[in-house]
Amino acid sequence: MLRIVNRVLIGFVGLVLLLLGGSVLAVGLGAPPPSWWIHDGRHDVLLSDAERTRWQGSGWWWPTVIAALAVLVLLALWWLTAVLRRRRLAEVLVDTGDGEGALLRGRALEGVLASEAGELEGVAHAHAHLTGRRTAPEARVRLHLEPHVDPATVLHDLTARALTHARNSAGLARFPAEVRMKGVRHRAERVS
Template sequence: MDHTKTNRIVLALLGLVLLGGGLLVLAGGADIYHRWNLTSPAGWPLNASGKVLIPPADQTRWTDMSWWWPASIAALALLLLLALAWLLAQRRRHPRQLTVTDSSEEAVTVSNLALSDALTTDLNLLPGIRSAHALFYGPRTHPHARISLTLRTGTTPEQVLAGLHDAVEQARRSAGWDNLPTRVDLSVARHSPHRVE
């Protein structure tokens, strides 16, 4: 299972837990159990509008203890750091150097920018392409490509598909990679209206 799918599953489960908890709090606060003659979940304290989720005795149970406030602040700080680490991990990473294999089967380190520029140049030479930009992301030994193409007006994706495939395949073979997963974002150039006098 890849990184993206794992993140989506974790986020979906977290969302379901938060949604379920929110609905339980809403049901208790709006007194839905009493109005609709429903039974609240076993042990759920918030089952009427006059009740609270955490009883006052539990709210102040440890506040007089010397360890309470430092432990609370440390736990919240740790939670914040974990959330920030997860957020930063979602950013697309593009390495400065990529490992390619030369004709003698030796690994060579090449600038990501140089390889990206070479692929971008090949893409810009394709008929029907107004502008192109390519960049490699992921591990330096097994990267994937992210390509943005702007098509000329009147050009369809089908017309550039073969040339796009050839350019990516040439980049893969030149670098000696076994595969090169590629994501392509397409857009079509729009003509700005010109005023005629």
């Protein structure tokens, strides 16, 4: 959901900035200003003396401007952290049974899961990605299947072997997984 909101928001902001910047450039190069343009021509200043000093005597003006800008900065920082936040799980907490715990690198578990899934019959290529929390990881597995293989058989083998082995080795009670399968396309070859 956040990815969709992010794309829509970036697209909207980009479109507004493109229209505004293009209009400023066009008016600055001598094009007649559009009807909705706030200035009269290319030599008009952004803020006149009257516009700059209109609210100078009001005590509420500058605190309101500063508060609005602070809210905009906080929203921009929240957006930036949401975009830059790591989607990949860095580590998994493994229960060692002695009340302590061990940390398993997420990339190591992803690599083992992908290699075991890639060894299944009919799988041309496999990729694994861990998400969730370190105490409750979730897997996203993408499989590229050969044309002759039955997807239900590959899914059963993946669940019974690779995912079960990963769940047991990490000591997890449950290990939910989302599996996406895609058929591999081969180029036609000329046989003589």
